[in-house]
Amino acid sequence: MHNLVAGLIKFRTQDFEEHKNLFCKLKRRQEPHTLFIACSDSRVVPELITKSLPGELFVVRNIANMIPVFKQSHEFHESSTSATSSAIEYAVKVLKVKNIIICGHSNCGGCSSIYLPDDVLSEIPATKKWLEQAENVKKRVTEELKENDKANDLEMREWLTEQMNIVEQIRHLLTYPFIEEKYNNKELDIMGMYYTIETGEVFMFNAQKGAFELAN
Numbered sequence: 001m002h003n004l005v006a007g008l009i010k011f012r013t014q015d016f017e018e019h020k021n022l023f024c025k026l027k028r029r030q031e032p033h034t035l036f037i038a039c040s041d042s043r044v045v046p047e048l049i050t051k052s053l054p055g056e057l058f059v060v061r062n063i064a065n066m067i068p069v070f071k072q073s074h075e076f077h078e079s080s081t082s083a084t085s086s087a088i089e090y091a092v093k094v095l096k097v098k099n100i101i102i103c104g105h106s107n108c109g110g111c112s113s114i115y116l117p118d119d120v121l122s123e124i125p126a127t128k129k130w131l132e133q134a135e136n137v138k139k140r141v142t143e144e145l146k147e148n149d150k151a152n153d154l155e156m157r158e159w160l161t162e163q164m165n166i167v168e169q170i171r172h173l174l175t176y177p178f179i180e181e182k183y184n185n186k187e188l189d190i191m192g193m194y195y196t197i198e199t200g201e202v203f204m205f206n207a208q209k210g211a212f213e214l215a216n
């Protein structure tokens with residue numbers, strides 16, 4: 001805890017002073033250009049890897065950067081999924097962001113957890129429920145590995161799951177009518193992004209090619 005407090009003091013006396021004008025400008029309003037949906041993983045730092053300043057990214061983070069499928073507001077919403085849904089709604093309808101980035105990453109504990117045996121998952125019931133949102137991904141990855149005789153290739157399973165999950169979550173995003181409309185009218189851009197922790201490389205999803213391509 002001591003380090004965190006020391007960090008706060010350092011921020012206030014150094015970084016804050018350096019960006020004082022920016023913080024004053026942000027006093028009353030925010031106009032983020034991008035809704036950034038990322039995993040809660042401590043190694044993924046959206047502002048750091050995109051070189052963004054305060055006020056630029058509206059960030060939603062959860063386990064394995066997932067997006068609940070749209071449900072009408074009168075339907076029952078579980079609190080865990082409505083936290084993400086309401087942030088998406090607010091970013092798009094109120095803040096009117098121009099871009100949505102879904103950022104997955106290498107060595108994602110959330111993505112690998114979807115393969116954990118039931119008795120292990122039952123110890124973490126809230127996480128188990130949350131991970132059900134990647135059921136389709138699990139099914140498709142398992143089938144693809146089997147077809148290619150790679151059922152035991154855990155490394156391939158890992159990145160295939162992480163990347164396929166990003167594409168699946170883009171699909172979930174488009175179930176929101178207000179997102180689909182803006183996306184079709186080209187008022188909103190949606191990007192899938194895969195970040196590799198140990199190399200700093202970022203791969204962007206090319207929807208035409210159906211593949212991730214190195215961006216940096």
Ligand SMILES: [Zn+2]
Pocket residue numbers: 039040041063064065105107108109110111
């Ligand atoms: Zn993760």
